[in-house]
Amino acid sequence: MTSEELIPHLFRTEFTKITAVLCKLFGIEHIQVAEDIAGETFLLALETWSYKGAPENPVAWLYAVAKNKAKNILKRNQTFSKKIQPQLKNSVVTSSEIEIDLSEKNITDSQLQMLFAVCHPSISAEAQISLALRILCGFGIEEIANAFLSNKETINKRLYRAKEKLHHEKVQIEFPSEKEIDKRLDNVLTTLYLLFNEGYYSESSDNILREDLCLEAMRLTYLLIENEQTNLPRVNALLSLMCFHASRFAARKNENGEVVLYQDQDEKLWNAELISKGIFFINKASQGKIISKYHLEASIAYWHTIKADTKEKWESILLLYNQLLQIEYSPVAALNRTFALSKVYGKQEAIKEAEKLQLTNNHYYYTLLGELYKDINNTKAKQYFEAAYSLAKTQTDKRTIKKKIAGL
């Protein structure tokens, strides 16, 4: 690897580690300082390595530089606080030698604790995801803006406000207490779930970026599984769900970047290794007594890894959606349940149920009605598809619906 390739690669993997460790050391109020030190470290690497070539152990070099920069800042602050606060006898930073621990264990611990800090309920879900992408996944502002189909300015503002809020709320970078862990973990899982979905369903045309988002969500979820206290059934269920979904990555888009619907996908393109990983984690997830929404969604995703339409498949999916809706209602789940119902009891039966849903501001609702009326009453089907078309917001959705109209 040349230094030109090496630095971006290391940036992805090491920037977040350095930031997490330093931020843990300094406290969340100095998150910007931690980011700056990590950033400057890479800048120095870029300047030095381009001329002298990369050092023998680039990671050790980065850690050493980051450590020195951090120590300098701490010393400077020490002098500063000594001068203005001489009355403080028991200053916290009295030792002349400051330890900055960049061991593998401390890196993992710091990242895990940062994950809990970033997923703090005091900031919005969008801000949590943006912060996670920046601090824990090492994404650039432009990449985050691209993923959210937003601009750099908006993302910068969002990140700034989120950091201010975390500071204001005095959020600690620590592992939540035994009592709190369950509640806080739910929030972390929601953020990771949204982070994954952001990649999976993103409108961004950048395929690599979208896949990266999903892989990062999976990496962070795996971090929780590797930790004894957070290696809980629902965490395994979430990872299983992600594996099953990710297994269809290559099959979901054609060479023109257009979405290929599930029933039209070439199952030879499904990733068998990810499917078997998904099965592994769903088995691990089934050890507890509690069935979370991740368990149900993972089970539904599992059935979707079997392409053939069998009675057993759709009866199982219908049952799972029935249960999922009881745990957490969502319009998408209600629509998918009705689709499963049509596979089990036929279209006529499903139409009756679908018309009761009245999700009239949802284009998927009209798409579903169009699908159900197809071959039963094509005039009605067309009307519904057209209603869906006028409600659809994204080009991808509009294109998909247009194809359906043409196929009537």
Add this chain to the structure above:
Amino acid sequence: MDEYILIFRHEDGKKIASPEQMQKWMKQTMDWIGGITAQNKFSGGNGLPFEDAKVVGYNGVVTNGPFGDIKETIGGYIIIKADSTDEAVEFAKGSPVLQGEGNTVEVRKIAKRDGVH
């Protein structure tokens, strides 16, 4: 929107259904509730198994099961949300319990804790 309780009354709680029949009912009940849940109008519910049921009477007299002089018994209930009693009744009509002759579903509005009801 009001909440209504739908109470399933079985004409004869002692009747024993075959496992296949039970499984069929279970599935139908799940699908029926699923349909209500898909409309975001399901609040909760429980099945009430007949076995090991007790009735505590006057002076603390305990008898087995709710089946005394009358055979009729309650098999379960669900709580739903509906805009009107009529809508609640429509939901009740779909209950698989009604496939058994003599069985009924009682529809009752749940009192709001507003000091009026």
